[in-house]
Amino acid sequence: xxxxxxxxxxxxxxxxxxxxxxxxxxxxxxxxxxxxxxxxxxxxxxxxxxxxxxxxxxxxxxxxxxxxxxxxxxxxxxxxxxxxxxxxxxxxxxxxxxxxxxxxxxxxxxxxxxxxxxxxxxxxxxxxxxxxxxxxxxxxxxxxxxxxxxxxxxxxxxxxxxxxxxxxxxxxxxxxxxxxxxxxxxxxxxxxxxxxxxxxxxxxxxxxxxxxxxxxxxxxxxxxxxxxxxxxxxxxxxxxxxxxxxxxxxxxxxxxxxxxxxxxxxxxxxxxxxxxxxxxxxxxxxxxxxxxxxxxxxxxxxxxxxxxxxxxxxxxxxxxxxxxxxxxxxxxxxxxxxxxxxxxxxxxxxxxxxxxxxxxxxxxxxxxxxxxxxxxxxxxxxxxxxxxxxxxxxxxxxxxxxxxxxxxxxxxxxxxxxxxxxxxxxxxxxxxxxxxxxxxxxxxxxxxxxxxxxxxxxxxxxxxxxxxxxxxxxxxxxxxxxxxxxxxxxxxxxxxxxxxxxxxxxxxxxxxxxxxxxxxxxxxxxx
Amino acid sequence: xxxxxxxxxxxxxxxxxxxxxxxxxxxxxxxxxxxxxxxxxxxxxxxxxxxxxxxxxxxxxxxxxxxxxxxxxxxxxxxxxxxxxxxxxxxxxxxxxxxxxxxxxxxxxxxxxxxxxxxxxxxxxxxxxxxxxxxxxxxxxxxxxxxxxxxxxxxxxxxxxxxxxxxxxxxxxxxxxxxxxxxxxxxxxxxxxxxxxxxxxxxxxxxxxxxxxxxxxxxxxxxxxxxxxxxxxxxxxxxxxxxxxxxxxxxxxxxxxxxxxxxxxxxxxxxxxxxxxxxxxxxxxxxxxxxxxxxxxxxxxxxxxxxxxxxxxxxxxxxxxxxxxxxxxxxxxxxxxxxx
Numbered sequence: 017x018x019x020x021x022x023x024x025x026x027x028x029x030x031x032x033x034x035x036x037x038x039x040x041x042x043x044x045x046x047x048x049x050x051x052x053x054x055x056x057x058x059x060x061x062x063x064x065x066x067x068x069x070x071x072x073x074x075x076x077x078x079x080x081x082x083x084x085x086x087x088x089x090x091x092x093x094x095x096x097x098x099x100x101x102x103x104x105x106x107x108x109x110x111x112x113x114x115x116x117x118x119x120x121x122x123x124x125x126x127x128x129x130x131x132x133x134x135x136x137x138x139x140x141x142x143x144x145x146x147x148x149x150x151x152x153x154x155x156x157x158x159x160x161x162x163x164x165x166x167x168x169x170x171x172x173x174x175x176x177x178x179x180x181x182x183x184x185x186x187x188x189x190x191x192x193x194x195x196x197x198x199x200x201x202x203x204x205x206x207x208x209x210x211x212x213x214x215x216x217x218x219x220x221x222x223x224x225x226x227x228x229x230x231x232x233x234x235x236x237x238x239x240x241x242x243x244x245x246x247x248x249x250x251x252x253x254x255x256x257x258x259x260x261x262x263x264x265x266x267x268x269x270x271x272x273x274x275x276x277x278x279x280x281x282x283x284x285x286x287x288x289x290x291x292x293x294x295x296x297x298x299x300x301x302x303x304x305x306x307x308x309x310x311x312x313x314x315x316x317x318x319x320x321x322x323x324x325x326x327x328x329x330x331x332x333x334x335x336x337x338x339x340x341x342x343x344x345x346x347x348x349x350x351x352x353x354x355x356x357x358x359x360x361x362x363x364x365x366x367x368x369x370x371x372x373x374x375x376x377x378x379x380x381x382x383x384x385x386x387x388x389x390x391x392x393x394x395x396x397x398x399x400x401x402x403x404x405x406x407x408x409x410x411x412x413x414x415x416x417x418x419x420x421x422x423x424x425x426x427x428x429x430x431x432x433x434x435x436x437x438x439x440x441x442x443x444x445x446x447x448x449x450x451x452x453x454x455x456x457x458x459x460x461x462x463x464x465x466x467x468x469x470x471x472x473x474x475x476x477x478x479x480x481x482x483x484x485x486x487x488x489x490x491x492x493x494x495x496x497x498x499x500x501x502x503x504x505x506x507x508x509x510x511x512x513x514x515x516x517x518x519x520x521x522x523x524x525x526x527x528x529x530x531x532x533x534x535x536x537x538x539x540x541x542x543x
Numbered sequence: 544x545x546x547x548x549x550x551x552x553x554x555x556x557x558x559x560x561x562x563x564x565x566x567x568x569x570x571x572x573x574x575x576x577x578x579x580x581x582x583x584x585x586x587x588x589x590x591x592x593x594x595x596x597x598x599x600x601x602x603x604x605x606x607x608x609x610x611x612x613x614x615x616x617x618x619x620x621x622x623x624x625x626x627x628x629x630x631x632x633x634x635x636x637x638x639x640x641x642x643x644x645x646x647x648x649x650x651x652x653x654x655x656x657x658x659x660x661x662x663x664x665x666x667x668x669x670x671x672x673x674x675x676x677x678x679x680x681x682x683x684x685x686x687x688x689x690x691x692x693x694x695x696x697x698x699x700x701x702x703x704x705x706x707x708x709x710x711x712x713x714x715x716x717x718x719x720x721x722x723x724x725x726x727x728x729x730x731x732x733x734x735x736x737x738x739x740x741x742x743x744x745x746x747x748x749x750x751x752x753x754x755x756x757x758x759x760x761x762x763x764x765x766x767x768x769x770x771x772x773x774x775x776x777x778x779x780x781x782x783x784x785x786x787x788x789x790x791x792x793x794x795x796x797x798x799x800x801x802x803x804x805x806x807x808x809x810x811x812x813x814x815x816x817x818x819x820x821x822x823x824x825x826x827x828x829x830x831x832x833x834x835x836x837x838x839x840x841x842x843x844x845x846x847x848x849x850x851x852x853x854x855x856x857x858x859x860x861x862x863x864x865x866x867x868x869x870x871x872x873x874x875x876x877x878x879x880x881x882x883x
Contacts, residue, residue, distance in 0.1 A: 080752035163707030247727025355604035377579035386637030459716025464755035
């Protein structure tokens with residue numbers, strides 16, 4: 017099999033478009049995901065900027081119908097095509113096999129198929145959203161989604177297809193972690209990024225089918241008039257919410273767990289110190305994954321589910337807070353007596369901790385049932401999940417991309433401009449979303465395209481912040497493009513990290529390592 | 544008519560406190576804000592401290608090799624756990640206070656539709672959106688007496704069958720309460736307003752194009768003022784020869800041959816009597832039991848053979864689904880209620 021001699025890196029291994037479209041190399045597949053997810057992020061981001069522009073003033077730039085399509089566009093693209101697949105598909109694909117000393121994932125052909133399935137679903141979703149438009153919000157709540165016109169059926173089928181891709185990727189990663197670890201690489205020696213991707217993969221495989229079934233039921237109801245959810249046909253609209261959140265709550269952890277994995281890698285590398293509480297961090301990922309299946313009802317405190325169900329879901333939700341707190345304190349104490357270097361990836365990791373702490377404590381407030389009744393479906397919730405999903409996951413993606421960039425392309429980037437991008441994104445993020453906590457406390461509901469005059473000034477501050485975030489991401493994009501064109505050649509291990517991916521060339525060989533590494537110690541042996 | 548609204552509480556950014564529950568809410572929220580601030584200072588303060596104190600001096604820095612510390616890890620698992628449980632239980636107490644009701648609560652029906660709120664009073668008065676002389680929408684205002692328990696019985700329905708009713712949510716920020724309003728179901732919301740004034744109502748479940756314009760007001764007035772208003776409105780309705788929902792329900796009862804099987808004097812015929820039905824415990828042929836509430840009666844009208852009370856025959860009563868409108872069913876329920 018081994019056709020790759022030394023000196024042949026994976027970028028040069030085969031030329032031309034076809035060599036990419038038919039590649040079985042996990043690194044190339046990761047990059048192909050990366051290009052398109054970045055493109056979808058741009059689309060979703062433009063929608064976000066337009067939403068904020070509309071909310072700048074009380075006057076109307078878009079009609080209600082247009083605004084609702086825009087917010088669906090933003091939500092659906094960002095959730096299903098950016099943050100759910102984001103880290104596992106790009107960085108997971110690229111680094112999971114490298115991290116465990118493998119040549120590739122367990123099923124390379126399945127991996128390529130996952131990419132094609134993802135592309136099919138994404139193109140279908142983007143076309144539906146651009147051509148017809150969907151105005152249900154990314155949650156497709158019934159009976160609204162049954163009654164509304166537009167491409168709901170096509171959109172949910174696209175989500176079904178995307179879900180299929182997610183399941184296949186998860187399956188592949190679980191098999192890879194179990195079967196392809198290098199000699200000596202016990203489960204207690206795999207890097208924490210691998211633990212987090214592994215926990216995520218379990219969620220992908222177990223939770224996503226429920227989403228698939230739910231959207232199929234919705235499509236059947238809409239096309240054939242079978243009454244599952246529509247009260248006019250004898251169905252129950254609350255049932256849809258139960259089904260939907262049974263997937264979509266675990267999906268929240270599909271989005272954040274891999275981000276936590278990246279943060280563990282960044283903090284230990286840039287503190288030059290072994291991770292504090294490896295076991296606690298690894299098992300807290302599994303704990304979060306497990307508990308996440310039993311908390312979906314906290315999205316439904318005011319839906320009409322029984323009071324006792326609400327109370328139980330509130331108590332169980334609190335349990336998610338514990339492993340999350342454990343991770344934050346473990347990262348903090350990893351820096352204790354370390355050698356902390358404020359490289360741009362580390363800045364993003366610190367930004368993650370800052371924003372995720374705010375997202376976490378406001379999550380506790382929302383889990384308290386008596387408080388959620390007021391906060392539910394207000395801007396408080398919008399602010400909370402952006403602090404977790406953007407302040408958390410996107411900060412981790414940005415930090416992770418910078419950290420692994422030299423390995424992926426063999427080129428260094430401009431540290432100065434990477435820091436500038438961080439400043440814009442971090443400050444802009446807080447300017448955008450912190451005022452939304454206050455708006456939510458004041459009672460401003462979400463998904464409003466007009467609002468009362470008393471909410472105007474805070475909305476304007478928020479809109480200005482969105483321009484800063486946009487600028488930050490443009491600068492970051494510039495940093496990456498500049499590096500590809502003019503970047504200095506990267507050494508094998510520019511950050512002096514201990515994990516396996518840094519022990520091969522930059523960029524790696526076609527089959528990753530010249531010879532299969534033999535592991536004799538844990539992943540973070542900084543002594 | 545300009546009514547003075549209570550100002551927002553500028554120091555906390557919270558809406559005015561219109562109920563006892565609102566002040567309980569604000570106390571717990573303030574506690575959590577302070578607890579969060581302390582946690583934030585510990586974590587982020589520690590972060591800045593370590594970043595500055597252990598800043599890298601050279602790439603050959605020797606670092607401590609600390610893998611874990613069981614005691615510390617126990618502390619930062621256990622202390623958050625205890626705090627989380629305390630606030631969760633505290634929140635449950637407030638939640639129960641939100642759900643507390645009393646027998647003599649004033650009941651008002653709330654109908655959510657695209658895109659307005661209608662309020663139906665016992666005397667038959669319906670409050671709905673109107674337009675002023677220049678064509679602007681005047682949002683409906685629900686008038687309630689102060690210091691009196693209020694129960695809202697809410698559902699979502701549309702005027703015409705061609706429009707599909709969707710889920711709305713009734714939110715009064717000043718009272719810190721909200722509840723989804725679902726088609727085909729009744730949901731309830733309870734409050735006792737402490738202060739006179741006018742308070743904003745929002746729809747908080749996304750419901751389409753004019754979701755953000757589905758607004759209303761709650762106006763809390765003194766009991767005397769409320770009684771006078773009711774009397775005035777009743778007289779106005781009487782003059783128009785209109786009837787209350789209960790009275791309209793009686794007409795529905797008479798016109799749909801219900802009386803052939805269901806008496807209103809308490810003695811069962813082919814079916815159970817309507818007298819004393821609402822609120823009674825029903826025992827079914829399969830042994831299950833249920834309290835007869837609005838949803839039970841609605842279900843029994845729409846699908847009579849779904850659950851048959853012990854001692855009565857199944858398959859006797861015709862199905863009224865598609866025969867009676869939602870509005871008529873509500874009226875029958877009110878009629879049954881009036882017999883208690």
